[in-house]
Amino acid sequence: MASLRERVFHELNLKPEVNIKIYVVNGENWELVDTTQSIDSYFDTAQKICIDTEQDGEFFYKKPPQAPATKSLFGPSNSIGNGSYSGYSGGGTSASSGGVPPGQCGLQNLGNTCFMASALQCLSNMPQLREYFLSDEYLNDLNEENPLGTHGNLAQAVGELFKSMWNGQFGSVSPRRFKAIIGQFAPRFNGYSQQDSHELMAYVLDGLHEDLNRIKKKPYFEDNDELAKLPLHEYAQKSWEMYKMRNDSIIVDTLHGQLKSTLICPVCAKISIKFDPFGYISLPLPPKEQISRQTVIIMFFKRKWAKFSFTLTENTTVAEAEELMRAKLQFEEERHFVFFYCQPVSDEVVLLRPNDTIRQSMGREVFVAEVLHDPHAPGTRIVVGFNRFKINRQCSLPMIYTLKSGEELTRKFVFDTILETTKHLFFHDKEFNLDENNGEDENEEMTTSSTANAAQNGNVTADKAWPPFRIMYAPAGSSSPISLPENDDPIPFPANGNDNYRNYQQVTFFWKDGKTKMFNQYKGADLIEREIAVQLRRKVHLYETLEWFTTKEQLGEQDLWYCPECKKHERATKQLDLWKLPDILILHLKRFQYTRWSREKLTWDVEIPVKGLDLTNIVANEKHEKAIYDLIAVSRHYGSMSGGHYTASGFNDKIKKWIDFNDACASITIGPNDPYESSDPYMLVYRRRRLDANGQPIQDVYSDESYKCRLPSKRSHEQSAADSIDENMEMDED
Structure with missing residues (x-):
């Protein structure tokens, strides 16, 4: 978002002291951009934006008033007891008298909402996140006053939906209330037009983080250039501690990691290193070969x-x-x-x-x-x-x-x-x-x-x-x-x-x-x-996409970096490196490619390790513990840019079986071959293996019966701060 802001000031020739607001334009709806979130939460697809500048103390755009969010959207408070889910319009489709395994529950299509169902099924099969909501622990962390969140509405919607999906009583449920909340706070997801499952996933994770942020009053930090003078590992640790002092939630505990970003000026060779948090990694795929x-x-x-x-x-x-x-x-x-x-x-x-x-x-x-x-x-x-x-x-x-x-x-x-x-x-x-x-x-x-x-x-x-x-x-x-x-x-x-x-x-x-x-x-x-003749590429290995993600590249003419030494914008070389990896790692394959003149889907077969994805040697931090992952969920997209459909598969850790999700249909299926080769995977969810006392990985998550979900302990704001210091697209037709 900082890069977007710099681009706006550069393109519009604005003075640094001018106040601006950035909106995502969706038809007649203007959604104010939260510049503290990841840019992919808004701009994973081709979005139009509008820049509003303050003049004489006022902005041009006056947002129309909307009805305040109320908890009546979820029905009476006693409606979520005993596994019922009357708070959702239409309820759910009951299973047979014998019931269904917990988690084997589909999500009814409300009209071009298979992108939503696919993303939610991936979230539902993240054990740490799911158990956090099913145990009601999330209620202790609700941050209803956070202006960057949805006043707790999104977190409650997810909690109620997960309870309905995992009570074993319904073969499918309708996510209508969840969709209403999303549409209310993110107008681009309103209506029933085509959407992208990764874009929804990014928004939901950012929204849940703000709704469940244990930091009620975020401290303010000015940019401190002195940190960059510290030894590299100390600099990274301080950056993470400062991030945690403003951001402390189940999302950060489970899904957030850290990237090392290196920029080098081609003129004066000035090196700028920063450590930034991430909630998922978007991996590049090669363009179609002409x-x-x-x-x-x-x-x-x-x-x-x-x-x-x-x-x-x-x-x-x-x-x-x-x-x-x-x-x-x-x-x-x-x-x-x-x-x-x-x-x-x-x-x-x-x-x-x-x-x-x-x-x-x-x-x-x-x-x-x-x-x-x-x-x-x-x-x-x-x-x-x-x-x-x-x-x-x-x-x-x-x-x-x-x-x-x-x-x-x-x-x-x-x-x-x-x-x-x-x-x-x-x-x-x-x-x-x-x-x-x-x-x-x-x-x-x-x-x-x-x-x-x-x-x-x-x-x-x-x-x-x-x-x-x-x-x-x-x-x-x-x-x-x-x-x-x-x-x-x-x-x-x-x-x-x-x-x-x-x-x-x-x-x-x-x-x-x-x-x-x-x-x-x-x-x-x-x-x-x-x-x-150059041999044509037939498929891509997941490790290759990770290498491309960390490959040094020169910025384009439209993405110049302001060098503090040269005092002007230069085409710097940029390199991203993995530095700190989370327990749950979301990998997004960038299959949808947008340019000013064209839009296309990249249909490469990707060779995906199911068991034992070893990222230890890819991490730039040589002190990082072993990082070996197993696949636990996949969001898939079938079809082309003119028409497509999303489904999902998830590993149910309660019954130790894979379940295939296709909107309202949910059925036990055979797990993917290892390696899994297909042109359909769009998002991959990996879970890191636990380590024993010697720092060696324990057996994979599919066979480790003792692999219990570890919930973060409850911490007050003071304890959390002290601890931190010490340490797609669905297309035209569904």
Whole structure:
């Protein structure tokens, strides 16, 4: 939410002192955004928002009055005794005379509400959360005065619904009252339109946390930069303690963990580390693979150039293409390469990083320049060499050169390396003598310089008034080139960061018109084309999605980070790491993809471990206890973006069996195969194994009869604070 707020001020050019309110727009309903909640509680799907700014002490939007929430929504207080559930309109569908196992209870569809049923069944099969409500312990923690919650209404609705689902008397119940409460406090869930089960789950968990927050009066903390100076583990612990001093509930105890967020400025290398709480993890899936072809030309120094035609996907990276290229050519010695392409109009060079996609639009070739040094090694610098005449007309393809750490870019390097490479690759006559005028008129003017400048710059021989070229240099992106100095002083590189692919130096030879006949215009057009096809992905492993979640990435132009050192927004690199894991872990597979122009569902088969998901080695905190999880619930989505349906499956720890839930239908089923491979899972709920006295995991939750639900002990606000210091979419048709 802090990022959203920064984006709002940046996009609308607002002054920092302006007060704003952010609303989610749902038709005629405007829902005020609670900026203390997770952003996914509001914006998991494509939502419109409205920004209201305060002027003269008033906001523009006046929210229409609504009837205050009353407990009459739940029926008389004695209606929930003895397992009955008269407080829910329509009651429930009775089971046969023999009853049903507790928890084997469906939720009736009220009209496009299968998303709600799927999310609620996952919540219902979280043992710690369920027992907390069934035992009425939640009544001791109700926080009806919390303005960020629903005044206790949501918590009571969930408690009553769980009691009806787990009393063994009903085969199905109607969640009408629960839906009414949700619609009252979150208008986007009102009505009977298509919704997303994860978005509902996120809202319910945030709402339950605020309704059951044991902290009645939250202390205020200012941002303290001094915390970041502490040792990493101490910083993380202090951040968690401060979070717990404002947030203490069954939701935090059971489902909240901690992420380590690292931002690095590409200009000044400033590192910013923060530790943030999370209630679930949204895991990325790769976009759908679109097959295309890309021509790649490899520019060697001493061997014949190679030309490849890649059959690849839109998401194939430079690193992946290079690996295939190396396998095909089978180099005997180590070689280094830099990938680049030329802009269509200006022919300016764009260097490609290893994580960039290699596919380029408009049919432009991608070139691979062989270089002498590893471009990723610390201290390596990149130089791009051009040969031009007139204003921006190219005599040859550009070339890429590297300088190892400690090596300087000098006039000697320009002549000994860049000019010699140009002669070797692009001249008709490799022994062409640049000192000769070759019969040309010495009064011919160079199109790029005056007589004085021409005589002063780029001289190959001192006795010639008209050298065949003029040499200029300029940092990448600069439109003001500088003449090459006469002495051999080092030419500086841009001093704005360590990104070789961004902060390179350009050296340009401007040739006299008459000298362009020396160039052979060679572009690798005569090479035999080789074919390489990228193997298409068929499925994704859950561990891969976790790796992608923790992979370092560069922020886009629309997500710039404000660097406190540079005092401006930069495209920082960002990395998220798992630091502290909860007892119940919710993993959300981001199957629904939204862009400004399209909406689609990603139908990858995901290989999901059912028993023994081991996250110990993925956690960045090396002091973290063993974290091995077993699957206990799944929310599934069938169909496409134009029409779909949600169901759920949950492991009933009371009868030790899996139950399949399809709206009002609930039936015992065979547990999923291990690993579970399907394109339908949307949310996964995992339960962490207990540890013995030696810190080793006890057997899985399916067979451990002694695995009793451990409820957090009752604590007063003072005790809690002291302790903390000490330590989808359903689519158009259902």
